[in-house]
Amino acid sequence: MPKSDKLRSWYQNLIKKALKEGVVVERNTLYDFFLQPANECKANMSAACLPYCENDFWPGEAEKLLEKKDDNTSQKKETQVGRLLRVAKRDDRKGNLEDMLLVHKLGERMRTMKEDFIMLCLQQFCKHCHQPIVSGKCWVCTSCKNFHLCDKCHAEEQNTAPKDRHPATTKQKHAFQRREVEPLPETDDGDPTMESKYFDSRIDFLKHCQDNQYQFDTLRRAKHSTMMILYLLHDSACSACHHAMDQCLAWRCLVCLGCNFCDPCYKRSGQSLHIHELRQTGNNKTVHKDTLQDYFEALVHASRCFDPRNCSSQICITLKKLFFHGVRCEIRARNWGGCKKCVFMWKLLLGHSRDCIHAECLVPRCRDIKAYITEKNKLAGPVL
Incomplete structure (x- = not known):
């Protein structure tokens, strides 16, 4: 996997091109925009304002901070919040005190690595209320770069004392120029929405790339990996309803590549x-290559399936035959250098046992492997 500096340089090159073409209007960081905004920001920033993505960094850190929440008194919390407001040069105490402390602690955690949390603005934001300026009037500072105010905040700016106007740090105040903001056109995506279990979250996508050895460290590998991912996305979705389908029950065209239909x-x-003949995957010898995660899921299913003849899952039948072979095989794995079928079977069992949390798991040898791993960790001792 590429390191943080390499990834950041890739993103910087893309952002420069996007800024030049006008796709992006401003580049910022999550820390500077939400956790440590400018002094002239008058919005009450809370954890609810942060953009939420599943399995992202800051939601996990927020959960850890909330779990480690100490039993401070309300007076001590007010003292901490008052100190934070003085540092931020704000004298109002609107909002939840615990929320303010949480935002401050998140800022402390992300301050040293804030350059990794790049934030791109596709629209101009008001520097006072931090709301996007979608349409209507917009007031632009003639001296500062990327300093915009919405019509409401500009009216409040004119009613304040001259010493508190923009910029607040100098005696000489800047003038604003009015601009009309054209509303964004409606975007209607003509392509249907396609579903895939590999794109439900970032963790699932990264695991899928690791299982299939998709790499993006060079342009050549990035092109190949992207094409393979797009092929998988289109190949795993029904060509009629565009929903994710069970590969074991899929109907495929023998002539047209990538033409698949769900059951x-x-x-x-x-x-x-x-227009061409369709055949089901289970009846066709050219079975779709299943991923390692599919085998792990089928392993649990096969351990509970007691009627393989009437089972519709092709992987279940394959695993039943694999375990039947493992019982009668005379060559065995032999330190991963023996029978290939036995080696594959034991790799599946080891991979399942490492992630299994059920004490009464029915997968063969799962409890024995977990006991062996636990005993091995005890003998190894704690890591210093």
Whole structure:
């Protein structure tokens, strides 16, 4: 995986091009925009204002900070909040005290690595209320770069004392120029929405890239990995309803590459779905290559399936045959250099046992492997 400096340099090159073409209007960081805004910001920043993405860094850190919350008295909290407000040069105490402390602690955690949390503004934001200026009037400072005010904040600015106007740090005040902001056009994506379990979260996508050895450290590898990911996305979705489908029950065209239909659509329309003949994956020898995660999920299913003849999962039947082979094989794994089927079987069992949290797991040898790993960790001792 590329290091942080390498990734940041890639992003910087893309951002420079986006700024030049006008796709992005301003580059900032999550820390500077939300956690430590400018002195002239009059908005009450809270943790609810931060953009939330599943499995992102700051939601996990916020949960850890909330779990470690000490039993301070309310007076001590007010003292801490008062100190924070004085540092930020704000004298109002609107909002929840615990929320203010949480934002401050998040800022302390992210301050040393704030350059890694790049934030791009596709629209201009008001520097006072931190709201996007979508349409209407916009007031631009003639001296400062990227200093915009909405119509409401500009009216409040004119009613304040001259010493408190922009900029607050100098005696000479700047003038504002009025501009009309054109509303953004409606974007209607003509392409249908496609679903895939590999794109539900960032962790799932990274795990999928690691399992299939997709790399992005060079332009050549990035192009290849991108094409393979797009192929997987289109190949794992139904060509009729564009929803994710079970690969074991998929109906595929033998002529057209990437033309796949889910089982419900085929039962509803039959062969009229496509001009060519459709065959189900289970009846075709060219079975789609399943990922390691699919095998882990099928391993749990196969351990609970007691009627393999009537089971519709092709991987379940494959795993049943694999374990039947493992019982009768005379070559065995032999330190990963023996029978390939046995080696694959033991790799599946080891991979499942490392992540399994069920004490009464029905997967063969799962409890034995977990006991062996626990005993091995005890003998190794704590890591200093």
